Amino acid sequence: MGINLLYPEYEVARNMDRCINCRVCERQCANEVHSYDKEKKIMCSDDSKCVNCHRCVALCPTRALKIVKTDHTFKENANWRGSIINEIYKQAESGAVLLSSMGNPNAYPVYFDKILLNASQVTNPSIDPLREPMETKVFLGSKPNSIQRDKDGKLVNNLSCGIELSVPIMFSAMSYGSISYNAHESLARAAREAGILYNTGEGGLHKDFYQYGSNTIVQVASGRFGVYKDYLEAGAAIEIKMGQGAKPGIGGHLPGTKIVGDISKTRMVPEGSDAISPAPHHDIYSIEDLRQLVYSLKESTNYTKPVIVKIAAVHNVAAIASGIARSGADIISIDGFRGGTGAAPTRIRDNVGIPIELALASVDQRLREEGIRDNVSVVVGGSIRNSSDIVKAIALGADCVYIGTAALIALGCHLCRSCHTGKCNWGIATQEPELVKRLNPDMGYKRLVNLVSAWKHEIKEMMGGMGINSIESLRGNRLMLRGVGLNEKELQILGIKHAGE
Amino acid sequence: MIWRYFVTPLPTKLDESQLDEREFTARCVMKINKGIEGAYVFSSGKNMGVFKAVGFPEDVGEFYKLYEYAGYCWTAHGRYPTNTPGWWGGAHPFALLDYSVVHNGEISSYDTNRRTIEMHGYKCTLLTDTEVITYIIDYLNRKVGLTLEEIAGVVAAPFWQVIDNMPQGEKEKYSYLRKAFSSMLITGPFSILAGFEGGIMALNDRLKLRSMVIGEKDDMFYAASEECAIRVLEENLDRVWSPKGGEAVIATLNRGVL
Numbered sequence: 001m002g003i004n005l006l007y008p009e010y011e012v013a014r015n016m017d018r019c020i021n022c023r024v025c026e027r028q029c030a031n032e033v034h035s036y037d038k039e040k041k042i043m044c045s046d047d048s049k050c051v052n053c054h055r056c057v058a059l060c061p062t063r064a065l066k067i068v069k070t071d072h073t074f075k076e077n078a079n080w081r082g083s084i085i086n087e088i089y090k091q092a093e094s095g096a097v098l099l100s101s102m103g104n105p106n107a108y109p110v111y112f113d114k115i116l117l118n119a120s121q122v123t124n125p126s127i128d129p130l131r132e133p134m135e136t137k138v139f140l141g142s143k144p145n146s147i148q149r150d151k152d153g154k155l156v157n158n159l160s161c162g163i164e165l166s167v168p169i170m171f172s173a174m175s176y177g178s179i180s181y182n183a184h185e186s187l188a189r190a191a192r193e194a195g196i197l198y199n200t201g202e203g204g205l206h207k208d209f210y211q212y213g214s215n216t217i218v219q220v221a222s223g224r225f226g227v228y229k230d231y232l233e234a235g236a237a238i239e240i241k242m243g244q245g246a247k248p249g250i251g252g253h254l255p256g257t258k259i260v261g262d263i264s265k266t267r268m269v270p271e272g273s274d275a276i277s278p279a280p281h282h283d284i285y286s287i288e289d290l291r292q293l294v295y296s297l298k299e300s301t302n303y304t305k306p307v308i309v310k311i312a313a314v315h316n317v318a319a320i321a322s323g324i325a326r327s328g329a330d331i332i333s334i335d336g337f338r339g340g341t342g343a344a345p346t347r348i349r350d351n352v353g354i355p356i357e358l359a360l361a362s363v364d365q366r367l368r369e370e371g372i373r374d375n376v377s378v379v380v381g382g383s384i385r386n387s388s389d390i391v392k393a394i395a396l397g398a399d400c401v402y403i404g405t406a407a408l409i410a411l412g413c414h415l416c417r418s419c420h421t422g423k424c425n426w427g428i429a430t431q432e433p434e435l436v437k438r439l440n441p442d443m444g445y446k447r448l449v450n451l452v453s454a455w456k457h458e459i460k461e462m463m464g465g466m467g468i469n470s471i472e473s474l475r476g477n478r479l480m481l482r483g484v485g486l487n488e489k490e491l492q493i494l495g496i497k498h499a500g501e
Numbered sequence: 502m503i504w505r506y507f508v509t510p511l512p513t514k515l516d517e518s519q520l521d522e523r524e525f526t527a528r529c530v531m532k533i534n535k536g537i538e539g540a541y542v543f544s545s546g547k548n549m550g551v552f553k554a555v556g557f558p559e560d561v562g563e564f565y566k567l568y569e570y571a572g573y574c575w576t577a578h579g580r581y582p583t584n585t586p587g588w589w590g591g592a593h594p595f596a597l598l599d600y601s602v603v604h605n606g607e608i609s610s611y612d613t614n615r616r617t618i619e620m621h622g623y624k625c626t627l628l629t630d631t632e633v634i635t636y637i638i639d640y641l642n643r644k645v646g647l648t649l650e651e652i653a654g655v656v657a658a659p660f661w662q663v664i665d666n667m668p669q670g671e672k673e674k675y676s677y678l679r680k681a682f683s684s685m686l687i688t689g690p691f692s693i694l695a696g697f698e699g700g701i702m703a704l705n706d707r708l709k710l711r712s713m714v715i716g717e718k719d720d721m722f723y724a725a726s727e728e729c730a731i732r733v734l735e736e737n738l739d740r741v742w743s744p745k746g747g748e749a750v751i752a753t754l755n756r757g758v759l
Binding site: 120123124125127132133135137139143144146147154155157159162368371373374466467468469470472473474475476477478479480 | 606607608609610611612613614616617619620621645646647651658660661662670673674677678680681682683684686687688689690707708710
């Protein structure tokens with residue numbers, strides 16, 4: 001091996017006046033950054049191993065630690081930035097594809113931050129959610145095209161099966177394998193408590209979690225891991241995963257080293273063998289094949305479960321969504337290019353796909369122009385960061401949002417973007433028993449419930465301010481939005497006016 | 502310039518379109534309103550006329566020679582424009598075919614409702630919330646086939662907590678209406694009078710953010726935002742009451758007040 005040309009990106013700053021050599025940091029760090037120098041009787045650190053996950057910082061009893069970005073720098077260069085040079089060093093060393101985790105961190109525009117909400121003044125009273133009912137309940141699923149009456153003239157319930165949610169939020173797909181048992185348990189229990197749904201991802205459903213079936217979306221992805229009759233029947237809905245915002249166009253790969261014990265059983269993959277999800281579904285090469293799979297899943301569950309089709313937001317997303325809306329699917333889920341992942345090739349994550357705000361606006365508009373918006377519900381994900389993002393997404397036309405990264409942050413994730421190493425110090429994206437037990441599901445689920453209920457309160461406040469007392473009157477209500485600092489084309493695609501108009 | 506024509510669809514054109522007469526007429530109205538700049542069809546009903554103007558009510562009545570007309574149902578609306586300058590075309594009622602709506606309020610669900618109704622062939626050209634309410638009533642009644650009472654359950658749907666406590670049959674009905682037509686829920690303050698062939702419906706928003714009073718005297722039915730408006734016409738009423746928010750009061754020619 002040649003000289004390591006990399007200087008660590010982060011440095012562990014240890015205040016030696018405060019350090020009491022308790023060695024908590026050493027025990028807490030799965031990356032083995034910290035060590036005790038017996039001769040000098042001081043704690044040392046190897047910055048090169050630090051992923052900046054803040055575990056040691058959070059647990060240091062004397063606040064002796066912090067992580068700082070190194071001020072070591074290459075000669076300033078706006079083109080050949082340090083990160084680019086470092087990546088070349090890494091690839092020259094390894095000959096391999098660069099891997100990353102979580103969502104695209106680059107400085108692309110965040111349209112949610114350039115959209116502002118309306119509020120009532122004078123002519124239309126704002127509504128106080130503490131005094132008046134404020135409804136956030138939503139139903140996802142297709143709407144009937146016509147009514148039917150029985151012989152007495154009573155309306156016949158011809159609604160297809162759907163999903164009922166207390167608030168338009170669901171936990172997005174994260175497989176058991178990519179995240180830990182305890183993380184899954186937290187999500188499942190929180191979904192039940194909060195009256196929403198979580199999603200198994202493509203890792204199958206652990207036997208222990210069948211009890212949360214009515215709050216579970218079971219996913220069918222290209223690898224078909226863990227898919228069998230009981231699994232399909234266990235959930236409240238079935239999601240066909242065609243794509244993922246973090247890595248549109250490619251499949252997935254869970255290395256054999258992670259296929260152990262329960263994960264092997266749940267995925268139905270022999271221990272130690274790699275779980276490869278192909279890039280396409282090998283039985284779906286066009287829209288008519290998708291329709292077949294949608295109806296195969298409906299048939300096998302006796303038409304009792306709505307089917308969601310999840311796609312990544314790509315250039316032609318509106319036309320693709322239009323096809324899906326005619327395929328028999330009840331719900332379309334669109335994942336923006338900032339969506340998270342347990343592992344993705346860096347180049348794909350950082351360069352493929354489009355922002356969810358633009359994808360959502362164009363899908364909603366296209367479905368309306370074609371008169372088929374009511375055939376499906378639209379769920380969006382791919383970096384929904386807070387309750388105002390949700391309100392804006394719904395006003396742009398979404399029925400509901402998926403949150404993944406935000407849910408993990410609620411569980412303690414510090415967005416160090418190192419999930420692919422499997423050494424998550426917070427017990428989330430790891431399968432090492434010692435690390436997994438750091439996440440206590442009894443506390444984890446409460447934090448998730450807190451997050452959802454806090455956001456629910458905020459959504460109600462914003463709705464009330466706009467004089468809207470039911471979430472369905474917010475859906476697609478683009479007059480409630482104004483852009484700031486957006487050009488004509490962006491405003492046109494978003495279907496909103498500029499502030500001041 | 503106001504022109505008044507009495508027209509029927511050309512039978513050959515009507516046959517060719519393979520539409521019923523009302524749908525054909527409604528599409529013509531949309532076509533003119535959308536396609537001909539500055540031209541709007543304000544009245545397109547049979548046995549239903551709409552008269553609009555800016556001015557004092559008595560002058561408007563005289564201008565249109567209202568004393569020459571007889572009718573079993575009248576709605577009048579003096580408008581204090583909420584947030585637009587007064588324009589005679591913006592005066593209520595808004596009408597399509599035999600549906601007319603006068604509306605006091607400002608709805609916060611406008612763009613949701615507009616974008617939904619435009620999926621069904623309507624074009625909102627007048628940019629007021631009353632127009633969209635008219636189209637929703639036309640769509641739900643004429644095209645979908647809901648009764649007026651059911652329409653009230655859509656546009657001023659009961660809250661879920663109310664629906665959950667209803668007897669089973671009612672619960673199923675209102676739950677179905679809310680789920681199936683969720684984008685046609687109207688929020689924000691409104692009190693509307695919807696005229697239709699054979700009667701009139703009075704309806705408030707479900708929080709009752711605008712007032713609405715009903716008066717009855719023998720076989721006459723009065724509905725107004727303010728009681729004083731009714732008293733001007735009839736001092737000695739048999740009954741005066743305010744319907745609850747979201748509670749539709751429907752008066753029909755032969756079946757009385759529902």
